[in-house]
Amino acid sequence: MKSTELTAKYENKEELEMLAKMLENVRNTTPLVHNITNYVTVNDCANALLACGGSPIMADDVEDAKDITAICTSLNINIGTLNKNTIPAMLEAGKIADSLGHPIILDPVGAGASKLRTETAKTLIENIHFSVIRGNISEIKALALGEGNTKGVDADVADAVTEETLPNVVKFAKDFSDKTGAVIAITGAIDIIADSNKAYLIRNGHPMMSKITGTGCMLSAITGAYIGANQENILEATAAAVCVMGLCGERAYKRLNANDGNSTYRNYIIDEIYNLNGEKLKEGAKFEIV
Amino acid sequence: MKSTELTAKYENKEELEMLAKMLENVRNTTPLVHNITNYVTVNDCANALLACGGSPIMADDVEDAKDITAICTSLNINIGTLNKNTIPAMLEAGKIADSLGHPIILDPVGAGASKLRTETAKTLIENIHFSVIRGNISEIKALALGEGNTKGVDADVADAVTEETLPNVVKFAKDFSDKTGAVIAITGAIDIIADSNKAYLIRNGHPMMSKITGTGCMLSAITGAYIGANQENILEATAAAVCVMGLCGERAYKRLNANDGNSTYRNYIIDEIYNLNGEKLKEGAKFEIV
Amino acid sequence: MKSTELTAKYENKEELEMLAKMLENVRNTTPLVHNITNYVTVNDCANALLACGGSPIMADDVEDAKDITAICTSLNINIGTLNKNTIPAMLEAGKIADSLGHPIILDPVGAGASKLRTETAKTLIENIHFSVIRGNISEIKALALGEGNTKGVDADVADAVTEETLPNVVKFAKDFSDKTGAVIAITGAIDIIADSNKAYLIRNGHPMMSKITGTGCMLSAITGAYIGANQENILEATAAAVCVMGLCGERAYKRLNANDGNSTYRNYIIDEIYNLNGEKLKEGAKFEIV
Numbered sequence: 001m002k003s004t005e006l007t008a009k010y011e012n013k014e015e016l017e018m019l020a021k022m023l024e025n026v027r028n029t030t031p032l033v034h035n036i037t038n039y040v041t042v043n044d045c046a047n048a049l050l051a052c053g054g055s056p057i058m059a060d061d062v063e064d065a066k067d068i069t070a071i072c073t074s075l076n077i078n079i080g081t082l083n084k085n086t087i088p089a090m091l092e093a094g095k096i097a098d099s100l101g102h103p104i105i106l107d108p109v110g111a112g113a114s115k116l117r118t119e120t121a122k123t124l125i126e127n128i129h130f131s132v133i134r135g136n137i138s139e140i141k142a143l144a145l146g147e148g149n150t151k152g153v154d155a156d157v158a159d160a161v162t163e164e165t166l167p168n169v170v171k172f173a174k175d176f177s178d179k180t181g182a183v184i185a186i187t188g189a190i191d192i193i194a195d196s197n198k199a200y201l202i203r204n205g206h207p208m209m210s211k212i213t214g215t216g217c218m219l220s221a222i223t224g225a226y227i228g229a230n231q232e233n234i235l236e237a238t239a240a241a242v243c244v245m246g247l248c249g250e251r252a253y254k255r256l257n258a259n260d261g262n263s264t265y266r267n268y269i270i271d272e273i274y275n276l277n278g279e280k281l282k283e284g285a286k287f288e289i290v
Numbered sequence: 291m292k293s294t295e296l297t298a299k300y301e302n303k304e305e306l307e308m309l310a311k312m313l314e315n316v317r318n319t320t321p322l323v324h325n326i327t328n329y330v331t332v333n334d335c336a337n338a339l340l341a342c343g344g345s346p347i348m349a350d351d352v353e354d355a356k357d358i359t360a361i362c363t364s365l366n367i368n369i370g371t372l373n374k375n376t377i378p379a380m381l382e383a384g385k386i387a388d389s390l391g392h393p394i395i396l397d398p399v400g401a402g403a404s405k406l407r408t409e410t411a412k413t414l415i416e417n418i419h420f421s422v423i424r425g426n427i428s429e430i431k432a433l434a435l436g437e438g439n440t441k442g443v444d445a446d447v448a449d450a451v452t453e454e455t456l457p458n459v460v461k462f463a464k465d466f467s468d469k470t471g472a473v474i475a476i477t478g479a480i481d482i483i484a485d486s487n488k489a490y491l492i493r494n495g496h497p498m499m500s501k502i503t504g505t506g507c508m509l510s511a512i513t514g515a516y517i518g519a520n521q522e523n524i525l526e527a528t529a530a531a532v533c534v535m536g537l538c539g540e541r542a543y544k545r546l547n548a549n550d551g552n553s554t555y556r557n558y559i560i561d562e563i564y565n566l567n568g569e570k571l572k573e574g575a576k577f578e579i580v
Numbered sequence: 581m582k583s584t585e586l587t588a589k590y591e592n593k594e595e596l597e598m599l600a601k602m603l604e605n606v607r608n609t610t611p612l613v614h615n616i617t618n619y620v621t622v623n624d625c626a627n628a629l630l631a632c633g634g635s636p637i638m639a640d641d642v643e644d645a646k647d648i649t650a651i652c653t654s655l656n657i658n659i660g661t662l663n664k665n666t667i668p669a670m671l672e673a674g675k676i677a678d679s680l681g682h683p684i685i686l687d688p689v690g691a692g693a694s695k696l697r698t699e700t701a702k703t704l705i706e707n708i709h710f711s712v713i714r715g716n717i718s719e720i721k722a723l724a725l726g727e728g729n730t731k732g733v734d735a736d737v738a739d740a741v742t743e744e745t746l747p748n749v750v751k752f753a754k755d756f757s758d759k760t761g762a763v764i765a766i767t768g769a770i771d772i773i774a775d776s777n778k779a780y781l782i783r784n785g786h787p788m789m790s791k792i793t794g795t796g797c798m799l800s801a802i803t804g805a806y807i808g809a810n811q812e813n814i815l816e817a818t819a820a821a822v823c824v825m826g827l828c829g830e831r832a833y834k835r836l837n838a839n840d841g842n843s844t845y846r847n848y849i850i851d852e853i854y855n856l857n858g859e860k861l862k863e864g865a866k867f868e869i870v
Contacts, residue, residue: 039329039619040626040638046330046503051552056503058330059404061373067404083641083665085373114639114647211854213626213636255549259835261854262631263847267553274501274551329619336620336793341842346793348620349694351663357694375663545839557843564791564841 012289019285020278022230022240027053027277031073031228034097035221036060036090038080038109041214044266045076045221051274052244054225060086065093074102074228076221079120080109087120094128103131103227103234106182107220111135112142125180131227131234133176134185134220137161137169144176161188170199170290183238185223187216191246193239200239203286204246206253211262212269219245222273239287247284248272302579309575310568312520312530317343317567321363321518324387325511326350326380328370328399331504334556335366335511341564342534344515350376355383364392364518366511369410370399377410384418393421393517393524396472397510401425402432415470421517421524423466424475424510427451427459434466451478460489460580473528475513477506481536483529490529493576494536496543501552502559509535512563529577537574538562592869599865600858602810602820607633607857611653611808614677615801616640616670618660618689621794624846625656625801631854632824634805640666645673654682654808656801659700660689667700674708683711683807683814686762687800691715692722705760711807711814713756714765714800717741717749724756741768750779750870763818765803767796771826773819780819783866784826786833791842792849799825802853819867827864828852 032055037045042058049056059068062085069075075097077090097104106128108121121143125133133140137159161169170192173184178196186192191202209215223241230237252268322345327335332348339346349358352375359365365387367380387394396418398411411433415423423430427449451459460482463474468486476482481492499505513531520527542558612635617625622638629636639648642665649655655677657670677684686708688701701723705713713720717739741749753764753774766772771782789795803821810817832848 038638040622040636042330043333043503043623047553047556050501050503056330057400057403058328058371059400060371061406063374064372064404064406067406068400071403081638081640082644084643085375085665110637110639110648113637113651114644116641116644116647211630213623213630259848259851259855261851263627263850263854266627267557267847268549270553271549271551274553275549332620333623333793337843337846340791340793346620347690347693348618348661349690350661351696353664354662354694354696357696358690361693375665557847558839560843561839561841564843565839 016282018236019240020282022237024278025229026225029229031225033224034069034072035076037078041217044214047270048218049221051270052222060089062089062092065089069093069097074224075104076224078107105132105224106130108135108139111139130182132183132238137186140186183235191242195235199290201288202242206249209249212266243285306572308526309530310572312527314568315519316515319519321515323364323514324359324362325366327368331507334504337560338508339511341560342512350379352379352382355379359383359387364514365394366514368397395422395514396420398425398429401429420472422473422528430476473525481532485525489580491578492532496539499539502556533575596862598816599820600862602817604858605809606805609809611805613804614649614652615656617658621797624794627850628798629801631850632802640669642669642672645669649673649677654804655684656804658687685712685804686710688715688719691719710762712763712818720766763815771822775815779870781868782822786829789829792846823865
């Protein structure tokens with residue numbers, strides 16, 4: 001931790017207990033999460049949801065999605081392979097989940113990379129009250145600032161969050177939260193989870209996670225479970241989910257041997273989510289609050 | 291086995307030989323199975339089909355599905371992520387497969403959880419002669435009794451099959467088989483595989499299988515291969531497939547170490563299906579006939 | 581190597597260096613590959629692309645695909661689960677990628693097995709300049725000769741490439757390359773990678789690769805990265821990708837223990853792609869040029 005402007009609170013016992021409680025609430029209540037998500041990483045999202053203690057259901061036809069979302073605890077909308085059939089399902093399911101008071105998370109995959117993605121994400125935000133919007137810095141900037149320099153589904157290098165830019169990014173996230181009413185989760189090497197007043201800076205994770213497809217999608221899916229089980233603590237629940245994903249990335253990395261690569265790493269990350277408990281989370285979470 | 295009303299026949303050598311023969315017929319004939327299935331678990335279904343000795347093909351556009359089903363041995367219809375484009379493909383492929391005398395299995399994922407799922411499953415049953423209908427107790431009850439209390443894609447607790455309710459569930463399955471002409475496979479902690487006269491009660495499996503997405507879908511897919519290779523013995527072929535899946539769940543569980551979780555477990559289950567042979571099946575099958 | 585008509589050049593040092601250079605160019609430039617592919621194997625394709633050093637993005641709605649393909653390096657079109665919504669996306673993305681000079685690969689999965697697949701593949705070839713067309717012998721014959729005896733997604737036995745038929749198949753591949761302007765990659769026990777003048781015969785691989793769904797799809801995806809990073813050497817780039825996939829199949833097979841099956845094998849193949857470098861490729865590549 002080099003930045004002197006940020007106060008480290010890694011040892012804040014109360015905060016650690018809170019994160020652990022978020023995890024345990026998921027395991028104790030098995031929230032049913034409705035996912036309208038992409039077909040690239042959907043299987044990993046389902047297994048990650050089961051691993052963390054939630055229960056997944058996928059439904060993306062507009063008629064089906066309306067009924068399914070009503071029996072769920074929360075809704076996860078991921079635009080990774082959006083199309084003209086699933087966009088109306090996202091909107092309708094979102095409106096119904098909203099009217100039922102369900103927490104809803106948006107993962108604007110590739111916002112900024114195509115007009116359809118950027119405009120769909122914006123339309124969703126205009127019509128649905130999201131509890132959480134989670135993306136990389138390029139995606140969130142595309143939504144907040146109208147810029148479009150996203151490189152595919154990964155953050156553009158020009159947007160990189162560094163120790164130097166961190167204070168500005170925190171302010172940007174708090175402002176965008178203030179504007180949207182959603183907790184903003186900007187994930188990358190350093191994760192910023194902010195509402196309009198408070199931000200968690202999380203330093204869990206491992207660079208090799210970027211060599212697996214779907215770590216972001218899996219994080220959004222398990223965040224869906226965390227906010228479903230912790231509806232009064234959306235910010236803390238989101239921060240807990242982000243710590244969980246990053247910590248499991250670290251723990252899984254330690255299991256790898258010289259012959260293992262990204263496929264085994266993917267399996268081990270989901271395995272770690274399956275085996276994580278509150279005690280391990282308290283030991284491994286690396287965060288501060290600003 | 292506590293129920294005194296049910297006669298245990300675990301040691302029935304003739305039945306064990308029959309199950310082993312079902313397995314070997316799959317390995318010897320490599321049935322090509324057309325799957326119209328959900329995008330959540332489709333990759334695992336394809337690998338499970340290859341593992342058991344079958345060959346998978348997926349086609350869900352109505353024009354494509356009609357041609358593809360004609361060159362296959364059997365058809366597996368799974369409504370897990372049904373939509374307005376795939377429902378007509380299910381109907382048309384089903385009618386063609388039916389007219390060609392192909393065995394067809396229905397997996398009514400989430401029937402009872404949404405109107406679209408329940409009605410689609412009913413429409414399919416009205417228009418296609420299924421050889422097998424396989425689901426959890428909540429899904430099968432939704433189809434047979436018109437009730438709708440399915441909790442997502444898992445069985446509702448109120449529907450749980452216990453030793454006490456087992457005789458009633460067996461009668462229910464036999465009656466629904468009589469009505470539909472299909473073998474009814476109700477899977478859960480205890481599996482009931484019934485035609486109108488005879489039922490297998492199967493006690494293979496492991497509770498951790500419910501922590502993987504797609505064990506039910508994989509079972510339906512491999513049942514597609516088993517009924518394709520054993521068209522004169524649909525009941526026995528289905529019972530064999532159910533034993534295989536459960537036994538592989540048991541065997542895979544024994545391979546797990548303390549760090550493994552549901553993702554590794556998924557891989558090991560498919561691996562066990564790949565390595566299973568008639569001898570292992572005869573040693574491990576746990577069933578009785580009522 | 582039994583055929584006396586073919587000259588072995590396994591020790592051609594210049595060719596080996598060229599293949600290794602193809603690999604290193606991928607790792608050094610991280611080509612972004614747009615994939616319009618099937619939902620069965622898409623996750624493995626994405627992880628294989630990341631493993632080889634590329635970056636995947638999937639977009640199959642026609643509006644989205646047009647924008648996404650423009651920001652990519654190359655395009656991979658796989659018709660494995662084509663439908664009426666994705667076919668226009670294939671055509672439009674192909675035309676745009678073509679106009680931008682992006683290398684494009686076609687994987688005509690199941691051509692010959694259904695009218696829709698055969699006709700779609702032909703329409704794509706008529707309207708788009710493909711750099712590479714990769715399929716099994718049955719699929720390529722269906723496109724070149726108009727025959728239709730493909731058995732599902734696997735090559736028909738009648739079409740098997742043997743030492744005896746190899747010279748004829750090489751001539752066929754060269755002729756079809758001459759007609760289409762694309763490098764033709766016919767993969768199977770022996771792989772033939774040909775332009776109109778030169779063919780690589782590649783003998784890497786392991787028979788167990790046919791027990792995994794998606795080895796062909798993964799190969800097409802990583803070929804997309806290889807041709808993206810080596811636009812001046814499409815033939816050599818394709819040959820390198822084919823050697824990589826086969827060699828990783830061999831190396832992964834050696835890691836298997838007695839309890840492992842096709843699911844672990846799939847993971848190990850992707851792991852091997854992740855860990856492969858130019859040195860290992862030069863040691864393991866088995867090919868000759870005719």
